[in-house]
Amino acid sequence: MRKLSFLVISLLSFFSATAQVAQTPDLPVNRIVVLGDAELELPADQVRVVVNLQYSDPTDAKKAYNAHQAAEKQLVTLLKDYQINEKDIRYTLLQVQKNQNDVYPTGERRQEIVTMQQVIFELNKPERYPALQLALINAGFNRFQATYHSTKEEQSKNLALEKAIEAAREKAVVMAKAAGRTLGTVLSVRDTEETDPVFQKRFGAGYSYGSALYASARAEGNLLDIPQTIRIPAQVKVTFELK
Template sequence: MKALSLFFCLFLGSLGSSAQSTDNHLTVLGDASEEVPADQATLNVNLSYSDEKDITLVYEQHKTGRERLMALLTELRVPAKDIQLLQLMVRKERDFSMGGGGMGQPVEKFKGYQRIAIKFDDLKRYAQVQQRLASDGFIDLSSVFSVSNQREIELRLSDLAIAKAKEKAERMAKAISRTIKRVVRIGDIEETEAIGYVRANQNNIYMNSYTMDVNRPVSTIAQQFRLTTSVKVVFEMN
């Protein structure tokens, strides 16, 4: 019996922190991952205009730029429901650049900012619109890629992680001539146990953003995500 207990301790030690055992319970960590391509994108067009003296000129410049952008999107047949105009913000700033009165002599000016977000469910269509906007002078662009079926992937990976934990627990129980009776509890792994794991609920795990370089082809932007789910499962043994 001592030899059997020693064997079980060595078996647990070989698995590191992925399993813990009490007299009648066995705690096992399971994980699953999947490479998933992005299938959605949001293209952000950032409008910015300024004037040193007249704030009304800033509003007029924004109105002109916004109307030109909307006309171009209409020409490109982008549905209005996929376009979101964020609120225009205008404020007074100090310009410390060399052209603003010389080094150490800041010039105050009025500056306006507005973002227009365009959503796409087709990445080929996204690339076409992006390139057309850039060629027409809208070069302050940023993008966010995402995965549409996020919840479905989470559930599938969770089921797979639990199945792997059960398989591991059955091997360990068999090593000491016991069997798994039932699952007692399923939960996320603790932070102290998360080394080497990526939490399934980590913020923005399904999103990848970048600021556009007009000379950089969209095909060079990372659009692949490695999604990982980790769980802790407590089993009761017979």
């Protein structure tokens, strides 16, 4: 009986090991795994602006809501003046909530009704951003930030991946030659998920506001004269056969 049990356990172990091997056909002994990196630089041709709307009233939710609605209409008019397309405008749902506010001289805590909402839009003429942010501030919209973007980011991600695979193959050829082997077919390609765009420079509302004050002095030179670029990195892990 003990011999039979041992035989059954041995057979189960054999089939288990065989199944594990069958599940990883892309991992032969004669293989080489290489990381390929690539990076594209695109000129920034767009500014993404996020405006935070927030209004409050100590007791009356309707007053806070009405102030918020009035601000929305004013912002829509401003965006039309700057010819922002509707397809380039997005916004979050309006939220109304009751908060505890303890920023009072006496130190006491009081409740207040607060409205919150974000409006996100793209400005396709970055050179107009200094004037736009001054207009936002003059209209009472002091809570906003902006980042540079490119309209070609998405299509450039695919190109960056292609170049990363090419870089991996070139590296693998050199490594295989140095080892006295030749490179075979590609067994697998994996995206390492490090392909999100990285922005070289970011401008918040405060910093950009300072730049805008000196926009009239461009002849003397300032940061606005320096072209902004966006980096699109890509990294892949490629497994090659070795012969």
